[in-house]
Amino acid sequence: MQVKWAPNAFVRLVLPLMAGILTYLYYGPMLPPVWPLLAGLVGLFAGGQWWAARQPGPGPTDAAGLLAVAALYVAGLTLTQQATESRAPNHLFRFGDQIEFYRAVVDDYTVRRPATYATTVRVSAVRVAGQWRPAVGGIRVSIPLTDSLPAPQYGDVWLVRGAPAPSKPPLNPGEFDYRRYLQYHQVYHQQFIHPDQYQRIAMAPPSLLRAVAMRAARVVEGIFKRYVHARREYALASALVLGLKDDVDQQTKEAYANTGTTHIMAVSGLQVGLLFGAVSWLLGLLPGRRGPLLHLLTALVGLGVIWSYAFLTGLSASVLRATVMFSFVLVARATGRQTSIYNLLAVAAFFLLCYDPYLLCDVGFQLSFLAVLSIVYLQPPIAGWLHPKAYFLARQRPWQRPAVQKLWQWAGIGLDWIWRATALSLAAQVATFPLGLFYFHQFPLSFLLSNLVAVPISSLAVYVGLLLLLLKGLGWALGLLSTTLAHGLDYLTKGVAWVFEWMIWFFNEYIFFIGKSMPGALVSGIHITAPQAWLIFGVILALLAFFSLRRLQWLALACTFMGVFAGSRVWAARQLAPDEQLIVYSIPRRSVVGFWQGAAADIVPLDSLPLTETERTYRIVPGSIRRNARRVRYWPGWRGSPVPALVAEPGLVLARWRGRQLAFVSGQLSGSTQPLPGLAAVVLRRNARVRPTDVAALFGTAPRIVFDSSCKSWYVARQDSLFRAAGFRTHDVTLAGAFRVGGRW
Structure with a gap:
């Protein structure tokens, strides 16, 4: 299976952009302002194109292509440099510990911990030596969790006494670098704020749309809390449908991590893809010819549904990534563009990275795009290894009883579905395998068994959960017209809620059962460096090229990468032994x-x-x-x-x-x-x-x-x-x- 480059123009555009972003991440502090270089390259490219358009023959396309690649590479550098808030002349770093007071607005979700609330505030002004000055910067703050102290709300404007401290580096060997994680989100300071150290002085959300969306998410969460009675199932319902994981206990999180099903609790491409598929299927049932009008209607309804869902989840970053991705797919279908899925993914990645270059450092961004790419490329050939449906249909004979023939038919359909789901899980794991080792230091061998049951049941649970919300909204609307109708519909809502809670209980118990029955299936304690992760990616890509092109050079390259990887592990072990x-x-x-x-x-x-x-x-x-x-x-x-x-x-x-x-x-x-x-x-x-x-x-x-x-x-x-x-x-x-x-x- 080969990927042709001609219909994948944006793949060639996004790669140099990503290279420029990566270069800045490693060498950014030592670089001068690069926007003049970008302006010069863009001007040179535009001048070359203008000159080529006036020539009788074709212009120097190779030179123009190289100029475009260079311009995109420098564009990646420039975008990341401009997005790095710490370079601003009025950043908090410039004031140090001279800050007496600062004014800031809550600009993120509030996380409830056992003893504190944690959120992020964005500074707008600081008071230094008795004078207020404009300032910028993000601060990760914690405040005590008490009955008398309300939780911070998005849009709260605070007046805070004291100077924040720069974020701490990892304090122990190998510890998670929380400082770098915060810096990728343009947050460079931390502060524990006592109740008498701050005062709420106003309410001014940075984004009114996001404020309404976050409020809607909490209202929807309240519906789950009312109809799903068991605490564990309610917590999983909020995580599964809304991505709110505050109430999920640590034991449950570990069980899902150990079985490779953490993605179920992270609202992202899975839930948006389910909505996309459901809308496409329902609109496909409409009678009539598939003309431009129906394609436009499908796109508009699909965009409305997935963006409404993104709104109900509070416009979280993971959902927005998936929504943007599927929006490009819908628009391409509506306009009749015969473009490949690789190009659509590249378009989505290109625009997302132009909006925020630091998304390239986000683990969710990396896993989402790699998983989709791997599924698109590998799932069809893996599914083609076996043909259970054809095998069982071939077992049918004319003299068999109708019940026996139906049994063969349904057995083939069921096993074919199971095998396709297995092929999908295998395909997704191929590309995400190196990242799983690098970031999480473990690999669950039970991912097939756990995902094979948990994913379809959780997918159905998403549909049932959304149906519950729809019925509740319909009941509220009917309540304005007739109390009797509203009460009657509430019984149906309770029935759907019971089914929803039972489904969540079932797949949660299945996850715990897999974890307990296969305790040795989790390979943990694995450490690989970033270069070693790149070597594993090189092995995978070289093997895919070998199976696609059938050339021994690619197999030799894969063996070379494997040899270098093994050598690096042996060298590291020898270096460590006498330490x-x-x-x-x-x-x-x-x-x-x-x-x-x-x-x-x-x-x-x-x-x-x-x-x-x-x-x-x-x-x-x-x-x-x-x-x-x-x-x-x-x-x-x-x-x-x-x-x-x-x-x-x-x-x-x-x-x-x-x-x-x-x-x-x-x-x-x-x-x-x-x-x-x-x-x-x-x-x-x-x-x-x-x-x-x-x-x-x-x-x-x-x-x-x-x-x-x-x-x-x-x-x-x-x-x-x-x-x-x-x-x-x-x-x-x-x-x-x-x-x-x-x-x-």
Whole structure:
């Protein structure tokens, strides 16, 4: 199966645009303004085209094509540079900690956490030295969750006292880089705001349409809350139809992630595609010839339905991406354009990236387009491997009873549908496989079994859920005319809601059943670097080219990529084997030390309290995955751990590991211990009451003074200045991240 380039013009346009965006993401800070170069290239291209149009023969098409590619490449650079808000002369970075007050508007959904609300605000002005100045910048804020404090609403205008802090980098090895994630969304600061630190002064939504859409989403969520009674099913109903996952518990999220069905809870292309398919099927039942008028009607109704659904989901980014994609498909059909699906996808990607170049960094954007591309290209040939419908129809014989013939027919139809669904899941996994390893470090081998049942049932549940909303809206309209009719329709609405809740319960129980019955089907703890992910993509593309073109050169290229990938893994393992590191982790209110030898580690919480599952998952495990750890053991305190530790005096523990010695101080130093020079570091815990002179007398001034996460901020601020004045070097793991001794940083 070959992809021809002639009918796919936008594929050739979007690739250099994406290359320009990627170049800026890696080398942007060192680039000067590039818009003059873009203007020059566009002018040169326009002049060349004008000159070629006046020549009797064909102009230099190759040169014109190269100029167009260069212009699009620089356009990608320019668009990303212009979209980078931190380059603005009045960005928050320019004011630093001189900000006394700032005025900002809530510009995002509010996420409810166990103890806080989290949202994003956009700054419009700051007060510096008593004067208000215009400013721009995004801040990710958190406020306490209390009964007396209302949740932030989109469009709330706040007056906030104090200066926000720049977003923190990852504090532990391998930890998720939340700072970079925020920067891709043009948010460069974070702040925890106390209730007495801000005041709501006005209501001015940045987008009135989005404000109404978000309000509509909450109203629709209220309908689910009223008719779906079980808490878990209500949470999944909101996630499945509206994409609101605030009430989905962590256990359910993990179960879906472990079975490869997380996409069911993410409202995106699946739900929009279901609506698109349903509208196309219903309009296809209309009688009459398929003329231009019917095509136009189909497009208008289809656009109205999918954009109405996008509105009901609050115009979320994932739904908007899918809606734009299907809008181009509908418009192409209505205008009778004989364009390929590859070109339509390229058109959608081109315009979306022109609108926001940083969408290229969005995991949902990458997975959506790659999955659709893979399905379009691979699903038909994979489905062609087997023909269950033809096989069972061939089993029919004239002398068989009608019931037997029907049985053969329906068995063929059913198995044919199952095989096509299997082919679709396989095709989607081919292109998204490298991204799954790179971003999520795992691959669920049970994805076929889980998706085979969960996807069709959840798809039907989407239809039933939308029918529930439609009936509720119809009931509200009838209530204006007749209360009796409204009550009668409410019984039907309750019946549909019961079916909806039962379907959600069934596919949710199926997901948990698959997870429990196949516990070893999840391959986790996989770490690949970005270049290794590109190598896997290279292997896949080379193999696809080989099967399509039947040329051994492509197979040789695939083997070369595989060899380079394997070599990089072996080289990384050899580099890691002799690596020894001692890590004082940054975990809030905890004292945790890790002793790493190659791919093995012993993790010791010094307060003798076991780490919680959350602490392990988000603080320790990412570093373990990054090192491809084979053995990680957790010890509750020094007792029983293989690391030699000596209690020199109350409040002082000396640990020796791989020729390095550290002191852990949690109380006063009595002075009874003999001087111990040559330490790598002195770790202060639990606001240890020590003076720099006591530490210098016992250990000298050479060891680094490390404040671990059990120390309070006021204590660190006071002691840090004292120790620095005494000639010590200090390190605060709460602000500067984990402290390492040995190994590679």
